[in-house]
Amino acid sequence: MIYTVECSFTDPASEAEWNEFYSLAKLPALISVRGFHTSQRFKALTAGCPVYLAVHSINNLEILQGDEYRQKGGGNFSRWQQHITDWHRNLYGGLDRAPAIGANEYLVVSAIGPDPFIKMGLTPYQMQAIALDKFPEYRWLAKLGRSVEAGIEDLPKGVYLYAPMTEQLTSRGDGNPKTSR
Numbered sequence: 683m684i685y686t687v688e689c690s691f692t693d694p695a696s697e698a699e700w701n702e703f704y705s706l707a708k709l710p711a712l713i714s715v716r717g718f719h720t721s722q723r724f725k726a727l728t729a730g731c732p733v734y735l736a737v738h739s740i741n742n743l744e745i746l747q748g749d750e751y752r753q754k755g756g757g758n759f760s761r762w763q764q765h766i767t768d769w770h771r772n773l774y775g776g777l778d779r780a781p782a783i784g785a786n787e788y789l790v791v792s793a794i795g796p797d798p799f800i801k802m803g804l805t806p807y808q809m810q811a812i813a814l815d816k817f818p819e820y821r822w823l824a825k826l827g828r829s830v831e832a833g834i835e836d837l838p839k840g841v842y843l844y845a846p847m848t849e850q851l852t853s854r855g856d857g858n859p860k861t862s863r
Contacts, residue, residue, distance in 0.1 A: 684774040684809055685740045686821075688732035693765040700762045704736075705848050711852045712738065712755040717745035720780050721851045724789055724844035731842045732768040735791070737823075739779045743813045746773070774809035774821060781807065782827050782850035788826040793818035794840035802826070 691697050692780035705723055713721045720739040726732070745751055759766060783789045792798055804824035811819050826843070836845060 683740055683742060683812075684777050684780055684850040685738040685746065686772045687736040687738075687770070688734065689769040690733040691762070691765050692767055693762075696762065696765065700765070700845070703762075704734075708755060709736070709848060709851055711753075711829045712811065713750075713853050714758060715745065715750050715754050717741040717748075717859045719853050720782070722780065722849070724783070725847050727788070727843045727845055728837060728841075730839065731791075732770065734847075735789075737780045737789075739838060740773075743773055746814075754826055770817075771809050771814045772816065772821075773813035776809040777807050777823070778786060780850070781823060782843075783825060783846045785846065785849075786828050787846070789844040790824045790826050790837075790841065791844065792822040792824075792841045793820065795820075796822050798838055798841045799824045837846070 691700060693700075707722045709723060712718055718738055718740050720737075722737055724735040724737070726735065740746070781789075790799065790802075790804065792806070796808065799806040799822060802824075804826060806822040806824050809821045809823065811817065811821075
């Protein structure tokens with residue numbers, strides 16, 4: 683299953699510190715939770731969506747309801763909570779593992795269907811919301827090489843482009859993260 687967390691951040695003075703915390707402390711803590719398999723963070727390059735997106739591969743909803751998740755990763759934003767806006771969480775079925783997006787790639791996300799991806803020559807991965815906010819009900823993900831520029835400026839409403847902020851962390855099964863390359 684794919685667990686997504688999206689938000690924007692309204693305080694430029696503390697945004698760099700918040701991003702450092704999220705990328706260097708929170709993601710490794712999350713990937714150490716039993717049942718988390720991958721974690722990666724992104725920043726939107728297109729308008730009309732929350733600025734930040736975290737995409738995690740997990741076993742099931744029960745992982746997010748457990749004590750280990752609450753202790754290691756759930757919450758932990760009290761210092762920055764007042765600046766976090768447009769916050770959404772979803773759990774999607776239909777895809778077991780999130781694709782690793784490399785430094786030379788983008789993540790493209792659609793809530794309007796796979797057609798824009800197909801027109802761009804991309805392979806869409808379909809997901810259906812099954813828990814938490816459950817909106818949008820369907821989403822499609824695709825990888826886009828940074829060398830491909832055609833159509834990026836003209837993405838339809840509901841299709842968003844994200845650059846990776848981190849490498850994809852993966853669980854080694856021993857409670858310690860490793861990065862995907």
